[in-house]
Amino acid sequence: MKNLDRLLVSGSTASAVTDLVIPALLLRAPHATWTELVHIYVPTSPTVAFSGRDLRSPGITKATEIARAAGFETVVRSPGGRMVAYDSGAVVIDHLDRTTGIRHAGSATFAANASAHARVLRGLGDVDARVGEVDGEYCPGEYSINVGGVAKVVGSAQRVTSTGSLFSTVVQVAVSDPVRAVIADVSDALGYELRLSSIAGLADYAPSLVADEVARAFLKDYRDRLGLTDGPLPGEVAAHAFTVTPDKWPFHVDDWTRAHPVPSA
Template sequence: MTSRLLVSGSTGGAVTELVIPALLLRTPNAAWSQLVHIYVPQSPTVAFSGRDLRSPGITKATELALEAGFEPVVRSPGGRMVAYDSGAVVIDHLDATTDIRQAGRSTFAANADSHVRVLRELGDVDARIGEVDGEYCPGEFSINVEGDTKVVGSAQRVTATGSLFSTVVQVAVSDRVRAVITDVSEALGYDLRQSSIAGLADYAPALTADEVAAAFVTDYRDRLDMTDGQLPAEIVAHASTATPDGTSPFHVDDWTRAHPVLA
C-alpha cells in the first residue's frame, strides 16, 4: 500500500459528500496509503459535530437550517458547526498510515502552514494562522485574514484504520451562509461575532471557488507527490444510498456503522 491518490470534483448532495470520507476511513484493505478529495460542494450544508448534538438547542438549530434550505448533517470529524454552499471548497485528506499517536496539534499545525501558503500565493490575501475573536467553530489553527475574519477551519477524526483531516475554505460567503451560521450558532448557545464571518473573495473579489480548488489540487499533487484518480466507484455508489429523513440531522457515523462496506 504505497499509492497516494488525488481526486477532485463534487460527488453529489450534502449527505453523499460527507458519507464518502467516513466510508473511506473505514474501508478495509484500501489500495491507497493517502487519499485527498478536493471539491466545491453542490448543496447548501450545515455540518454539525457530535459536540453540537449535546446542546439543548440542537432541535431549534436543525429547524433553522432546514428553513434556510440547508441540509443538516452530523459529520464524522469533531469541532463545531460549520455552514457552507457552492462558494466554499472542501478538502478531505485521508491517511491510512496515521494512528492516534500521530493525531493532534502537529497535524493541525502542518496543514495550517500548507494551507496559508496556498492562500497567500492566490493574490492579495493577508492570510494568517490563529483564532480570531468571536469566530464560529473556534480553533487554534483556524486561518484568518488580517487577524479579523475567519476563512478556513479544519477538523480531524482518527480511528483504528487511519485518519480523516477535513478542511472548509470559505471563498465567496453568500448572505444565506452568513445568516444560517449566525442563527444556528445562536440556537446552539455559541458566542459569535457576526463580522468575523468572511470569505477570501471579500478581500480578493476576483477569486472563485473553482480557482481556489484548483490551487489546492496543484499544491497537494506537487507537495505530496500524488497521482490523479477517481474515488472507488463502489464507495460512491454505496454513499449515494444514504438518505436523510428531512427532519433531523443525518448522522454520518451512525449510518456508516450500520451500513459498512464489505471487504
C-alpha cells in the same frame, strides 16, 4: 502506469449527504488499495455540517429546524469541532491517511496543514492569510486561518480511528448572505457566542477569487507537495455512498457508516 496508492480526487458528488458520508466510508473501508487519499471539491448543496459536540446542545433541534428552513441540508459530520455552514462558494478538502493512527492526532497535524494552506492562500493574490483564532469566530480553533487578524476564512477538524485519520478543511471563498445568516442563527440556537464580523470569505479581500480557482490551487499544491496522482474515488465506496436514504435530520454520518459498512469484495 499511474500510482493509485496515493490518490488525489476532485469534484463533488452533488449531494451534501454523500459528500460527507464518503470520507467516513473511506476511513472504515476494508481492504483499501490506497494509503493516502485527498478529495477536494466545491460543494453543490448548501450544507450545515454539525459535529458530535453540537448534538449535546439543548438547542440542536431548533438549530436543525432553522438550517432546514433556510434551505440547508443538515448533516452530522465525522470529524470534530463545531458547526460550519457553506455552499458553492466554498472549497472542502478531505485528507485521509491510512498510515497514521492516534499518535498523529493533535496540534502538530493541525499546525502543518494550516501552514501549508495559508501558503496556498497567500499565493492567490492580495490575501494576508494568517494562522490563528480571531475573537468571536464560529467553530473556534487555534489553527484556524484568518485574513489580517480580523476574520476567519478557513477551519479544520480531525478524526482519528484505528484504521487511519481524516483531516477535513473548509475554505470559505465567497460567503453568501444565506450562509452568513445561517451561521449566525444556528450559532445562537446552539448557545455559541459569535462576532458577526468574524465571518468572511477570501473574496471579501480579493474580489476576483472564485471557488473553482481556489480548488485548482489546492489541487496543484497537493500534487506538488505530496506527490499525489489524480484518480477517481474507489468505485465500491462511491456506489455504497449513494445507497444512503436519510430517515431523520440531522443525518448522522458515523451512525450510518457503522450500520452500513462497505461490503467486502
